[in-house]
Amino acid sequence: MHNVVIVGGGPAGLSAALAAAAAGAPVLLIDSNSRLGGQYWRNSVDELENQNEQHFDLATGLLLINAVKARKEIEVWSEAQIWSATNDEGKNTLRVIHQGKEKIVNTANLILCTGAYDRTLPFPGWDIPGVMTPGGVQSLLKGHGVLAGKQVVVAGTGPFLLPVAAGVIKAGGEVVSLIEANKSRRWVSSFIVILENLSKIKEAFYYIKTISRGKVRAQFGYAVIAAHAADNGELESVDIAKINRNFKVKKVKNIKCDVAAIGWGFTADTSLAGSLGCKQVVAKDESVVVWVDSEQQTNIPGVFAAGEITGIGGSDLSMAEGVIAGIAAAKFVGCKVDISKAHRKRRAKRQRFANALIKAYPIKTGWQLWPNDQTTICRCEEVSLGDLKFSVEELGATDSRTAKLFTRCGMGLCQGRICGRSVVDLVAKELNVLPTDIDRISAVNRPIITPIPLGVLAQGE
Amino acid sequence: MSQSEIQFTFDDKTISALSGQSVGAALLAANQRSLRKTRFNKDKRGIFCGIGVCFDCLVVVDGITNQRACIIEAKPGMKVQTQDGSNA
Ligand SMILES: Cc1cc2nc3c(=O)[nH]c(=O)nc-3n(C[C@H](O)[C@H](O)[C@H](O)COP(=O)(O)OP(=O)(O)OC[C@H]3O[C@@H](n4cnc5c(N)ncnc54)[C@H](O)[C@@H]3O)c2cc1C
Numbered sequence: 001m002h003n004v005v006i007v008g009g010g011p012a013g014l015s016a017a018l019a020a021a022a023a024g025a026p027v028l029l030i031d032s033n034s035r036l037g038g039q040y041w042r043n044s045v046d047e048l049e050n051q052n053e054q055h056f057d058l059a060t061g062l063l064l065i066n067a068v069k070a071r072k073e074i075e076v077w078s079e080a081q082i083w084s085a086t087n088d089e090g091k092n093t094l095r096v097i098h099q100g101k102e103k104i105v106n107t108a109n110l111i112l113c114t115g116a117y118d119r120t121l122p123f124p125g126w127d128i129p130g131v132m133t134p135g136g137v138q139s140l141l142k143g144h145g146v147l148a149g150k151q152v153v154v155a156g157t158g159p160f161l162l163p164v165a166a167g168v169i170k171a172g173g174e175v176v177s178l179i180e181a182n183k184s185r186r187w188v189s190s191f192i193v194i195l196e197n198l199s200k201i202k203e204a205f206y207y208i209k210t211i212s213r214g215k216v217r218a219q220f221g222y223a224v225i226a227a228h229a230a231d232n233g234e235l236e237s238v239d240i241a242k243i244n245r246n247f248k249v250k251k252v253k254n255i256k257c258d259v260a261a262i263g264w265g266f267t268a269d270t271s272l273a274g275s276l277g278c279k280q281v282v283a284k285d286e287s288v289v290v291w292v293d294s295e296q297q298t299n300i301p302g303v304f305a306a307g308e309i310t311g312i313g314g315s316d317l318s319m320a321e322g323v324i325a326g327i328a329a330a331k332f333v334g335c336k337v338d339i340s341k342a343h344r345k346r347r348a349k350r351q352r353f354a355n356a357l358i359k360a361y362p363i364k365t366g367w368q369l370w371p372n373d374q375t376t377i378c379r380c381e382e383v384s385l386g387d388l389k390f391s392v393e394e395l396g397a398t399d400s401r402t403a404k405l406f407t408r409c410g411m412g413l414c415q416g417r418i419c420g421r422s423v424v425d426l427v428a429k430e431l432n433v434l435p436t437d438i439d440r441i442s443a444v445n446r447p448i449i450t451p452i453p454l455g456v457l458a459q460g461e
Numbered sequence: 462m463s464q465s466e467i468q469f470t471f472d473d474k475t476i477s478a479l480s481g482q483s484v485g486a487a488l489l490a491a492n493q494r495s496l497r498k499t500r501f502n503k504d505k506r507g508i509f510c511g512i513g514v515c516f517d518c519l520v521v522v523d524g525i526t527n528q529r530a531c532i533i534e535a536k537p538g539m540k541v542q543t544q545d546g547s548n549a
């Protein structure tokens with residue numbers, strides 16, 4: 001019998017597992033990837049050790065992964081995808097597809113560490129093969145040893161663009177342009193935050209060194225606003241625009257590339273928490289996150305959450321939260337432990353850094369003018385901006401939920417993970433209103449966590 | 462670490478992959494950027510998110526539709542095909 005069940009084997013989940021086990025609680029760690037490490041410590045088909053070149057903070061990852069594997073109190077299920085979850089009067093039931101079979105896990109004690117994925121914004125041509133997310137380019141490189149293209153444009157906003165550009169250069173690719181939409185280096189002015197988080201600054205310089213060795217021109221205050229396909233239907237070039245502070249287009253030029261990696265920060269994957277009925281709130285960056293108290297406990301007693309799903313903040317903050325969640329969950333099942341002041345201080349320090357980053361890399365509403373009526377918004381169901389406008393103007397949709405029902409926007413296989421956030425903004429713009437928290441939270445409501453192939457269920461235990 | 466190389470087919474082409482590599486990564490390494498055609502507009506699509514979130518990299522694997530190329534591991538002798546339309 002496992003006392004604590006943890007979902008997610010990234011920085012948060014690994015830290016939580018070790019903390020709970022160290023406090024004396026037996027742990028079951030469930031993760032859908034084939035190898036532990038989550039999105040950050042993504043290891044290649046090569047041994048993780050051989051990936052030193054690609055990775056800044058690899059030592060920490062190896063340390064955690066090996067420690068988790070070595071602890072007898074921790075059982076790990078890799079390639080285990082939770083596809084459905086319910087909470088019934090304190091009892092959580094997880095339905096897991098583990099190595100092709102369905103298993104059911106019942107537990108009163110759960111730590112959710114399901115992480116995040118790249119946030120994307122729609123623009124004309126963003127569905128052409130060759131347009132990707134920075135995370136996608138990174139995972140192909142780190143996880144599979146494949147460079148996505150020879151001439152790569154890296155664009156969007158946020159510090160994550162740096163490791164991706166550096167990775168492409170190290171692997172022998174050319175970064176034809178590194179484009180950051182925001183100009184502000186506002187966080188530089190908050191001196192204390194920087195002093196507190198010097199290791200992060202060291203990391204940034206490590207990437208910048210690599211990037212400048214690759215003679216890349218970094219441009220601030222620019223964005224990719226359109227992509228163009230060659231006759232074969234694949235990416236040939238992108239339009240890069242100088243933009244103002246609100247992301248409104250000023251001047252456009254075209255550049256050739258075979259891959260454009262474009263990302264706008266991250267979106268938390270709260271689907272599992274949502275299915276259980278955990279309270280969700282809208283964070284400062286307008287992403288929907290799981291609400292937790294100071295001990296990382298959600299509104300459901302015994303259900304904890306840590307890492308990106310409680311707010312986008314990077315791997316260091318995820319680890320600090322994971323440790324606290326692990327201790328709190330162990331305490332919940334009766335282990336004699338407590339969260340120390342040092343733990344709380346570390347989390348607070350990293351939270352301040354995360355807050356500074358969110359302030360420095362905002363996403364302004366000017367992007368809503370980049371798509372035109374023909375631009376695909378929902379990639380799965382092929383719904384265009386024109387279709388969405390029609391649902392508002394002609395069919396009388398009064399919010400994003402009704403627009404979704406009229407158009408099937410966000411009702412395809414990805415269940416709105418890619419377009420959901422943008423649809424809320426675009427429909428509100430059409431209606432001339434501001435999106436409400438209810439609009440944003442209902443856009444992440446997914447009854448099934450992930451679609452599973454028919455037939456698997458028949459083989460269940 | 463030495464890695465064994467395996468082979469699978471994509472439509473009528475033979476594709477090499479390192480063991481452990483995903484179908485999508487191996488196809489991209491072979492410069493195969495388009496993986497499916499959409500249902501309505503018949504637009505080409507390929508790897509977008511790369512981590513199993515977007516469902517844009519759908520291919521048919523050994524006759525089963527809607528497989529995400531970016532996360533399914535390449536296995537020797539696998540028969541992978543372009544997915545044309547249907548993704549229900
Ligand atoms: C593609 C990608 C690359 C990134 N690279 C970097 C980087 O280089 N540097 C950096 O600082 N940050 C990077 N990030 C940001 C990153 O999200 C955080 O820094 C860090 O990984 C967050 O840790 P976490 O533990 O919260 O979640 P994650 O690391 O995202 O781990 C979540 C884990 O939960 C699993 N999971 C989710 N849902 C389920 C389910 N239903 N059933 C079973 N398992 C599930 C996932 O497979 C995953 O392994 C990246 C993010 C992405 C999406």
Ligand code: FES
Nearest residue numbers: 509511515516531
């Ligand atoms: S590329 Fe997004 S699911 Fe495969």
